[in-house]
Amino acid sequence: MATENNENIQDVNDKEMDINPVEAQEQNTEAVEENSFEAELEKEKDKFLRLFAEFENFRRRTAKERLELMSTASEGVITSLLPVLDDFDRALEQIEARDLETDLKGFSLISSKLRDTLSSKGLMLVDIAKGDVFNADLAEAVTQVPAGDEMKGKIVDIIEKGYKLGDKIIRFPKVVIGQ
Structure with missing residues (x-):
């Protein structure tokens, strides 16, 4: 029976060994995906901030042009x-x-x-x-x-x-x- 228990323990250890590389790979894949999502999120944030800044510059420029046009309209x-x-x-x-x-x-x-x-x-x-x-x-x-x-x-x-x-x-x- 001791040999049978040892065999069962060995089977469980073998199964754990088989699972650990797969789990490790899944965890690694999740980490890579999380990093790529974070990088993409940062990229989109940067894109948004640049677009917002460009819009603010456009708004200021058109307001200035409008004031100038009104002052010299006549x-x-x-x-x-x-x-x-x-x-x-x-x-x-x-x-x-x-x-x-x-x-x-x-x-x-x-x-x-x-x-x-x-x-x-x-x-x-x-x-x-x-x-x-x-x-x-x-x-x-x-x-x-x-x-x-x-x-x-x-x-x-x-x-x-x-x-x-x-x-x-x-x-x-x-x-x-x-x-």
Whole structure:
């Protein structure tokens, strides 16, 4: 009977030996699958975060473009009104020269009303004056005239005023610079 028990124990040990490699292989396969799932999960998380970041950038960019579009939407209308402003300025200069008081008051009222309306829409005068150093980013040189050393490279005369709508210059001032 002892030999029979030994044989049974040996059979059980043999069976355990047979099961252990299979179980070990199954556990190994499960670990590999778990690692591949974790890697795939990390890959999908990274993909999601990148997509989310890209969407946020797109949202910010379109919001910025929308604000810029709204601030310069009336640019065409205002640009077409700028020659009217120039005509008012020339008429005012002529009236001031002749000293016609009542005409001057009427034109001044109309001019100031038009300027106030346009400035409420975001129109601003480009800040440039005679004697300033010429900057090609802020003004357009129409011509150069001989001038003394002190006016060399500086604005001698402003032929046409410049205007900007918001931060964008919609018409550059036309100037004469000293040579």
